[in-house]
Amino acid sequence: MAERMGFFTDTSICIGCKACEVACKEWNDVPDDGFVFRATSYDNTGSLGADTWRHVAFIERPSEESGDGLDGWLMSSDVCKHCTHAACLDVCPTGALFHTEFETVVVQADVCNGCGYCVPACPYGVIARRERDGRAFKCTMCYDRQLGGLEPACAKACPTDSIQFGPLDELRARADERVATLHEQGRTDARLYGASPDDGVGGDGAFFLLLDEPEVYGLPPDPVVTTRDLPQMWRWAAGAALSLTGVVALSFLGFSDRGRGR
């Protein structure tokens, strides 16, 4: 197996430009997420979902000192965490979700049957079903690009290198240094999120440097893999899938017949 690859998103240098959102969509052919003015600072895509695999949150933090004014405008590009212990994958009955050789978690659109079990399983609320076709989608960490030795589209585009891609061990070391530097500069609110292998999901493949509590960014403070108590779950899922086999196979054969008829 190849080295474990990951994202380190350093929100202290994020400028909220959303190049990550667009570069992701251009590469992965992700459809738009609708044209809705949300009046939530500069965020109009709302949250991660089937049609938004990178999402930039904008938090206008009020000043605690004066009661009015602003104590910073926090921006953070959220993404699938690629958990070490990924509940979405555990519950997937078809094997559409799998661990790649880079220890990332990828959903295969050609296998997914749209059952949606993965959706509530995700402790971060990342994976979702696309309304138009029912299947589940999320960040693949540009698995196809990685297979060609390229970095993911979001990390490549990021103007300030707020999104960094690389071997997870290297990223964790770099992130520790960055926190130390910020602490030296007096920015004691800097902390890492998802970097520890001892957390509830065994550490994230995509982790963050935050400047406030995770909740401020809409992140769960203490995420736990929802399938922690169900270690054998995939066997159950496989059994469930077996009962579907006939139906699915028939539909595949039917499709093939039509294809030959053209």
Next chain:
Amino acid sequence: MAQGGWISRWPVLRQLRGEDGRSRAARSARTDALRPRTEQADSVARSVCPYCAVGCGQLIYVKDGRVTQIEGDPDSPVSRGRLCPKGAASKQLVTHPGRQKHVLYRRPHGTEWEALDLDTAMDMIAERVLRTRRQTWQQEHEGKTVRRTMGIASLGGATLDNEENYLMKKLYTALGAIQVENQARI
């Protein structure tokens, strides 16, 4: 396709056969075949982003006469391979369905667009330029030679190439059209 056909490669069957259902055995044939589509490009053109004036380097990948990807040129000392959201959306700028690809014509007082052949349109425009120029020609103004027309004006955007601006200024000046302006004023 893998030996044995798709049915034997179907992840559900492979998982039931006892392969690790959460990594290798879960892979579909499509997944096994994944590569970055840029590897299949027929050509890669080195270009420059058309939006702001930073001038970020772009690589434009083309396959079968279509743009398949535009991303940053890592060699550029200006941008080091990075792009902003507009630069990252450049492929859509070239390929989006709202792009107009045909000449349209609205006759005076007309209520709808009409189709017009490009060649015909070019001839009609050339004729109008010459007619208006002759009708509005000023040889003198306030007793001074001016050799110009005040009847023809132009306004250009600032995404025009230098070579395009050059031909415009040269042609307009020879025509005697002086009200030649650009986004650079605005």
Next chain:
Amino acid sequence: MAECHPVGFQWVVEARARGARVFHVDPRYTRTSALADRHLPIRAGADIVLLGALINHVLVNELDFREYVLAYTNAATIVSADFRDTEDLDGLFSGFDAGSRKYDPSSWAYEGVDEEPAAGLRGEQLEGGAHHAEVAGADQYGSGGAREQASPPTDPTLRHPRCVYQILRRHFARYTPELVEQVCGVSKADFAELAGAITENSGREHTTAWVYAVGWTQHTVGAQYIRTASILQLLLGNMGRPGGGILALRGHASIQGSTDIPTLFNILPGYLPMPNAHEHQNLDDYLKGAGAETGFWGRKRSYMVSLLKAWWGEHATADNDFCFGHLPRLTGDHGHYSTVMAQIDGTVKGYFVVGENPAIGSSGGKAQRFGLANLDWLVVRDLTLVETATFWKNGPELATGEMRTEDIATEVFFLPAATHAEKEGTFTNTQRLLQWRHKALDPPEDCRSELWFYHHLGKRIRARLSDDEIDRPLRELAWDYPEEGERAEPSASAVLREINGTGPDGRTLSAYTELKPDGSTRCGCWIYCGVYADEVNQAARRKPDSEQSWVAPEWGWAWPANRRTLYNRASADPEGRPWSERKAYVWWDAEKGEWTGHDVPDFELTKPPDYLPPEGAVAEDALAGTDPFIMQADGKGWLFAPAGLADGPLPTHYEPQESPVPNLLYGQRANPARRLYDRPESPYNPPESPRFPYVLTTYRLTEHHTAGAMSRPLSYLAELQPALFCEVSPELAGLVGLVNGGWATIVTTRTAIEARVLVTERVRPLRVQGHTVHQVGLPYHWGWDGGGLVTGDSTNDLLPIVLDPNVYIQEGKAVTCDLRPGRRPTGPALLELIREYRDG
């Protein structure tokens, strides 16, 4: 910068990681503020007070870089005894004519030698100084080439009461931190921190850079904003040095190129002025006013003759003044907004709009559309059906009943354009860098490049010419570009080669210093000479960043002469040594007898630092080895501009045309020389009017581009900012009754538009002159059509048409407005509302 030039901002982030401090001065807290060390909210339109106070801080505390200032600026130069300052005349400089609202700049000149003030300047000023100003303002003189003498009288002790240094001290004496607080709304503490930071970070070992965009230029005093920054940077020794300068962040891919090779009414390629009917009957007359005789403008005959040779080839000879008579002549302001008025008046019959969208992209949209509706014919070339092409079909005046489609006689041609990927050519970026784009694929269907369009239009026009004299310039025009492919696309390389220029042997030239005044060389744009040196397209060079020095001289080609930092002679001291090892950039190598360094020296390579010009020397020979500003007549950085500006030799604070407060400094409220249009199409909000109590400022968002034609039709961008919104503080929202996410109507005397409401602490009310001033922020990317997936009202419809007198740029960044909760009225009721505001 993070908002509109995000990828350029990576260098700010990097500098900050290396210890740089970043101050962001902006009415709003933006994405740039978020990563700055300090954000200073300022009242829009008040920056000259802030910058002037920094100048005053430097002067009063003698924090200037004295050695640099004495050697490289005109601080010691003595100014004419006739000069009177705004401090003397309550807001006017000497020479103002109230009738024409124009200045005669003769009293601003340097003191003359032998009782003849400013020899060479007088005649020009007396004959047409003010007229020059009206015709072309600063552009008349190219990049600072206004005429002056090379060696005016000076007082190196800086004590002479009429030396520039003392004039500056008096002029800026009232620009105090208290005034900053009163006028800008910036606290004394914040000012002190800024003043401390920039002065501590300037000098031998450090440099400070100022970065601006149209937040500084779109004012009736826009050119003077930049002049204020220039004075400050010269005093601190921050010009021509690495990490210094005043950096214009230009907003479009080739807006710099569109100025260098201008599609602008008042200049020819390379900042040569367009000839004026009253002053330039022949080439000799023209060259007298086309720039200084000393410094590199002294070679203007070579530049101009080579241009005429590039355009009229063998027909241009010494006997016929090189076809100078083929050039049309100006007689005044023929700029964009005057052209629109001429359309409304019926003078302009035909209009080409290429890659531009004035129906929503220019100030005073209604005037723009009335102009379009009064044309005989209109050609629009763009990627999508922009609003300028569809104003007759679904423009806002149809809804109000001001226009009816059937009544509009304009014949409209829409021709689809090629994208950047579908043609080759060069863009010139914001740092003067020309980068060649290779073509990726052919444009689809009828889509064509502008190069194709103008080349083939020119061919068709030339095929229909008569033998009349008026057709001679077209008949004799050099217009024979090679064509490529089945669509007969003209060769962009051939055009770039013509721009570069060729010598008598037909081979490309390598530098503008090779240009000749005798007609033996041809060059389409002298400042671009060298871009095709050695018959190689230098703009196409792409040596990877990692394989060359940090200056990256082998990536693209920068004008002039591939210099990356202008006036870099100033990076060395008068003796030619680096000011410090840390800031070494270009220096004199005494052993080799030439200038060397990291960049191409912006100086004659072998002119030693101790060179003194002989009597009567011209062009660059008239400048000493210690004169780094080689385009200036005297080689000096101008703290005081004795000529070249339409509204004064020094910047001074005037309120915007529309302002909620009086001018605290002078009885003269606004720039007396500003360009006004006294017409019904261009009404103005009365100053200090309770009907328009709020300050409105406009801007761009990261997610969109200008009026939206290149962003609103793209789903990936449209979804990120789907609606026009206004940004207001919680205080203002409470005052007016606006609800976050609801609707607001924004009103000026031009019109009213509606926008969604974004209530945010990022906009703060400011205390100005004892009053609370509320500011409203509006991006301007929306319109009713444009192929947009998202549409909305056009912000530019709100803006007045009032211009800077030097460059005729509109005041779009500081106007007044009213705010109302809810959506705007539609149909004739909208007109009724505006009438109430105008008459009420």
